[in-house]
Amino acid sequence: MLEKKIFRIKNDTDFENTCLEVFKYQYQYNKTYHTFCNLLNRSAENVELITEIPFLPIEFFKSKKLITGANKSSEIIFTSSGTTGSNTSKHYVTDLELYERSFLEGFKRFYTNPEDYVILALLPSYLERKGSSLIYMANDLINRSQQTDSGFYLNDLDELALKLKSLDSSGKKILLIGVSFALLDLVQKHQFHLQNTIIMETGGMKGRRKEMIREELHDILKKGFGISSIHSEYGMTELLSQAYSAGNGVFECPPWMRILIRDPEDALELLPENKTGGINIIDLANINSCAFIATQDLGRIKNTKVEILGRFDNSDIRGCNLLLL
Numbered sequence: 095m096l097e098k099k100i101f102r103i104k105n106d107t108d109f110e111n112t113c114l115e116v117f118k119y120q121y122q123y124n125k126t127y128h129t130f131c132n133l134l135n136r137s138a139e140n141v142e143l144i145t146e147i148p149f150l151p152i153e154f155f156k157s158k159k160l161i162t163g164a165n166k167s168s169e170i171i172f173t174s175s176g177t178t179g180s181n182t183s184k185h186y187v188t189d190l191e192l193y194e195r196s197f198l199e200g201f202k203r204f205y206t207n208p209e210d211y212v213i214l215a216l217l218p219s220y221l222e223r224k225g226s227s228l229i230y231m232a233n234d235l236i237n238r239s240q241q242t243d244s245g246f247y248l249n250d251l252d253e254l255a256l257k258l259k260s261l262d263s264s265g266k267k268i269l270l271i272g273v274s275f276a277l278l279d280l281v282q283k284h285q286f287h288l289q290n291t292i293i294m295e296t297g298g299m300k301g302r303r304k305e306m307i308r309e310e311l312h313d314i315l316k317k318g319f320g321i322s323s324i325h326s327e328y329g330m331t332e333l334l335s336q337a338y339s340a341g342n343g344v345f346e347c348p349p350w351m352r353i354l355i356r357d358p359e360d361a362l363e364l365l366p367e368n369k370t371g372g373i374n375i376i377d378l379a380n381i382n383s384c385a386f387i388a389t390q391d392l393g394r395i396k397n398t399k400v401e402i403l404g405r406f407d408n409s410d411i412r413g414c415n416l417l418l419l
Contacts (some may be wrong), residue, residue, distance in 0.1 A: 101199060102377045103349040113144045116378055116385050126382055145364055149374040149388035155183035155332045172330040173225035183331045188382045193334045194378035197231045200348040204338045208238040212261055215246045216272035227331055232271055256282040262288045273298050274311055281318025294325040308343045317342045328402055332387055334360040334379035345400045350378040353400045355393060370394045
């Protein structure tokens, strides 16, 4: 079973071999991806390297029901937040157990077991709507932490501040997962000097505050929380895996996930290290949807690690004309 191979990847050879197997499987059993590859003259017969695999523009998740495999139905549909009047992405997840395994094993690789932490979640924009994959993940991690103090906070920043200060001074290990604008609201109202807490921002101002570069955001948060670094999570509705950063916006992926950088002017051309371009993601946990996605984000690779730099301007309208298929 391909699903079992995904989480047994130990080196580059394992990864590349599994990638090619997943590509051939999705080329055969995903109608939309099959058509897209054919329009680019790529097929299971002429793709021999992972650098030759076509990456499906992420916009397809807004217009197509991307399910790989015959007679499969979704157990849950994750949806992106979107803005009023805009189309939202829909990720039809046919195997929730696969998603749970992916985010749990990824979390353990970077942070050990959830039981080692009191996990607090400050994700108001996500809690206020249905279909958030981040809320599903955070809720599962909170439950697995088995700590009575773990939980979600919506808008009660005063209660969260009291809880955070009390827990931190008790010596417990705490992980606070928060959307950027809410973390900024928290440190604007309260000042902290934390010793035992990891702050993990998940990105996004969601129209609540002006956008800012990560360096500026992290500087404000470091001062506000009284800590030396801000962690980050890089994930999205269209993925079942996450990359994590322990600071400075430099991310690492689990073994079944990889980020490549494409030329902004030629979507089929990949760039070498230290060159800035569009982010292509291989997420092999996406075996039942599409594992090869061209995102709207910008980044570059340095020493095998990835810097996430932001998004393309007007990314929604810069898409490929093959979106009409």
